[in-house]
Amino acid sequence: GDSVTQKQGQVTLSEDDFLFINCTYSTTTYPTLLWYVQYLGQGPQLLLKVTTANNKGISRGFEATYDKGTTSFHLQKASVQESDSAVYFCALPGTGGYKVVFGSGTRLLVSP
Amino acid sequence: DPKIIQKPKYLVAVTGSEKILICEQYLGHNAMYWYRQSAKKPLEFMFSYSYQKLMDNQTASSRFQPQSSKKNHLDLQITALKPDDSATYFCASSQGWGANSDYTFGSGTRLLVI
Numbered sequence: 213g214d215s216v217t218q219k220q221g222q223v224t225l226s227e228d229d230f231l232f233i234n235c236t237y238s239t240t241t242y243p244t245l246l247w248y249v250q251y252l253g254q255g256p257q258l259l260l261k262v263t264t265a266n267n268k269g270i271s272r273g274f275e276a277t278y279d280k281g282t283t284s285f286h287l288q289k290a291s292v293q294e295s296d297s298a299v300y301f302c303a304l305p306g307t308g309g310y311k312v313v314f315g316s317g318t319r320l321l322v323s324p
Numbered sequence: 325d326p327k328i329i330q331k332p333k334y335l336v337a338v339t340g341s342e343k344i345l346i347c348e349q350y351l352g353h354n355a356m357y358w359y360r361q362s363a364k365k366p367l368e369f370m371f372s373y374s375y376q377k378l379m380d381n382q383t384a385s386s387r388f389q390p391q392s393s394k395k396n397h398l399d400l401q402i403t404a405l406k407p408d409d410s411a412t413y414f415c416a417s418s419q420g421w422g423a424n425s426d427y428t429f430g431s432g433t434r435l436l437v438i
Contacts, residue, residue, distance in 0.1 A: 248427075255328075255414050255429030256367065301367060309421045310380035311357065314367035 214239045216285075216302045218315040225322050231274075231289040233318045235302035238283065245285040246303040246312065247276055256301060256314075259287075294322045327351045328430035330415050335435045337405050344391075345400040345433045347415030355379070355418045355425065356398040358390060361432070362411035373398050374421075405437045 216237045225231060237245065242264045248256040260269035262278045262285070269276050274289045285302055299317045306313040331346040349356060358370040372379040376392040391399045402409060412432040418425035 310372040311369045
């Protein structure tokens with residue numbers, strides 16, 4: 213079935229560091245790919261999405277690029293802030309379209 | 325004002341008991357979902373509903389039963405509770421399905437079964 217894999221359980225950075233969160237996907241189609249962010253005590257919220265038509269999504273300084281060759285969808289940010297501390301999930305629509313499948317999440321801790 | 329209301333925010337239950345988790349959305353969305361989040365399985369899909377009709381079900385146990393009395397309302401009944409059911413349960417909604425559906429999540433119900 214469709215799946216996404218995040219191998220990094222946690223990333224620890226200092227403010228103004230560069231962020232890179234790894235995500236790979238497995239699917240038989242070329243779906244829209246998604247990144248969600250979950251702040252402490254809240255539900256996840258959509259950060260950005262990318263389709264095969266535009267290949268790159270940008271939101272709030274974060275960007276992700278759709279790479280069919282390596283089946284990857286990594287999340288990047290040039291300079292993180294303490295307020296970016298959260299859990300980041302990559303995701304894609306599941307088979308049948310009636311659900312979204314989430315990766316295991318990467319916890320980002322940014323120290324001032 | 326919260327657009328998706330989940331009640332209660334916290335819930336402690338005794339093993340073997342039954343509880344109902346409430347979810348209402350005021351976004352005018354036509355699809356609603358339940359997800360479960362625990363240390364073992366982050367953000368695990370459980371059910372999806374559209375206009376009170378079940379669309380997808382990934383929950384193996386019949387102890388989990390969604391209930392939809394109105395199209396903007398999707399409760400989750402859990403019977404014969406077990407300690408393994410301890411998790412945060414998130415309700416979500418979207419307008420449409422699949423690639424073009426942006427999910428809005430509630431703030432969750434944190435369930436502890438003792």
